[in-house]
Amino acid sequence: MLIIFGEKESVRTRDRGEFFCRSCNAWRPYAYQIRQCYFTLFFVRTPIPTSAATEYVQCLGCGNHFDIAALRYNPGAQR
Numbered sequence: 001m002l003i004i005f006g007e008k009e010s011v012r013t014r015d016r017g018e019f020f021c022r023s024c025n026a027w028r029p030y031a032y033q034i035r036q037c038y039f040t041l042f043f044v045r046t047p048i049p050t051s052a053a054t055e056y057v058q059c060l061g062c063g064n065h066f067d068i069a070a071l072r073y074n075p076g077a078q079r
């Protein structure tokens with residue numbers, strides 16, 4: 001019996017908002033993305049993850065990916 005298995009990447013958006021993008025050097029909309037790879041069997045995705053989920057922030061202006069900490073960056077705030 002032939003068993004075909006593999007891995008499929010899934011990216012879902014957990015949140016959206018606005019952050020200060022250091023690449024654009026301006027306020028830009030962002031998407032808080034969670035990327036997870038799942039084990040597939042006969043090309044059907046199973047709920048079994050093959051690795052730990054990766055969370056990142058994607059700037060919708062330039063498309064660059066940033067660490068979640070980028071959301072706390074505020075150049076106008078006095079600290």
Ligand SMILES: [Zn+2]
Pocket residue numbers: 021022023024025028059060061062063064
């Ligand atoms: Zn940007």
